[in-house]
Amino acid sequence: MASIALRDVCVEFPIYNAAGRSLRRGLLRTVGGGLDGADAGVVRVQALRNVDLALAPGDRLALVGHNGAGKSTLLRVLSGAYEPSSGEAAITGRVASLLDITLGMDEDLTGRENIALRAAFAGLTRRELAERMDEIAEFCELGAFLDLPMRTYSSGMALRVAFAVSTALTPDILLIDELIAVGDAGFAAKARARIESLMDRTAILVLASHSAEILESYCNKAIRMEGGRVVAAGTVREVVGG
Numbered sequence: 424m425a426s427i428a429l430r431d432v433c434v435e436f437p438i439y440n441a442a443g444r445s446l447r448r449g450l451l452r453t454v455g456g457g458l459d460g461a462d463a464g465v466v467r468v469q470a471l472r473n474v475d476l477a478l479a480p481g482d483r484l485a486l487v488g489h490n491g492a493g494k495s496t497l498l499r500v501l502s503g504a505y506e507p508s509s510g511e512a513a514i515t516g517r518v519a520s521l522l523d524i525t526l527g528m529d530e531d532l533t534g535r536e537n538i539a540l541r542a543a544f545a546g547l548t549r550r551e552l553a554e555r556m557d558e559i560a561e562f563c564e565l566g567a568f569l570d571l572p573m574r575t576y577s578s579g580m581a582l583r584v585a586f587a588v589s590t591a592l593t594p595d596i597l598l599i600d601e602l603i604a605v606g607d608a609g610f611a612a613k614a615r616a617r618i619e620s621l622m623d624r625t626a627i628l629v630l631a632s633h634s635a636e637i638l639e640s641y642c643n644k645a646i647r648m649e650g651g652r653v654v655a656a657g658t659v660r661e662v663v664g665g
């Protein structure tokens with residue numbers, strides 16, 4: 424069964440070449456996170472501080488907070504991309520994350536080869552991939568381009584491939600950092616429908632967004648982050664409005 428349990432999770436990024444006073448002062452004025460400059464020459468950005476979170480099937484969590492509050496860092500901990508610097512993160516279930524979706528695509532491989540590579544990373548078996556390849560290829564609407572190296576693609580074409588494969592499998596846990604429009608108007612409508620269907624089918628959804636309207640339509644609970652901490656939790660209306 425899908426579940427997320429974070430206990431006292433902290434994530435910090437040590438920055439080793441930030442000894443200069445002006446840089447340090449500059450960093451201290453930044454919008455989010457938190458800084459601990461205790462060690463000589465090392466500034467530590469505290470991206471998450473003592474975060475506790477428990478989610479079960481049926482939970483659709485909205486992540487709210489200003490730029491730099493820690494939302495993306497939290498999503499990356501949930502995706503397994505970041506290990507907590509301290510505390511514990513226990514994530515059970517197959518995770519699909521729509522974060523940095525084009526990251527790791529190899530420009531020298533064809534779109535089809537990149538799909539196979541990404542599918543393998545996402546945990547699809549060869550058989551699952553074989554069953555889904557035609558549908559993924561069709562969804563991209565790239566015709567013969569799918570068998571050309573991705574360096575011949577426009578950025579929108581690369582995004583179509585990344586999006587199609589990232590959304591090809593029903594996950595237990597779905598992580599989304601802003602619902603971005605993918606491609607031109609026609610493709611964007613098709614992409615939104617595909618994400619909505621995925622959101623309906625996943626057991627747990629975590630969605631970070633700056634849009635109250637989007638969060639209210641898709642989520643049933645919310646947390647607000649500030650300086651890497653969870654500062655409020657409740658219904659979407661309470662947290663987004665507060």
Ligand SMILES: Nc1ncnc2c1ncn2[C@@H]1O[C@H](COP(=O)(O)OP(=O)(O)OP(=O)(O)O)[C@@H](O)[C@H]1O
Nearest residue numbers: 436455456457468470489490491492493494495496
């Ligand atoms: N790789 C990194 N190295 C150093 N600091 C980082 C790194 N990633 C994030 N941070 C810092 O951690 C803090 C939280 O950043 P994060 O990206 O999680 O915020 P966010 O809430 O997602 O913001 P946004 O709404 O702008 O996407 C910020 O202060 C940011 O500068």
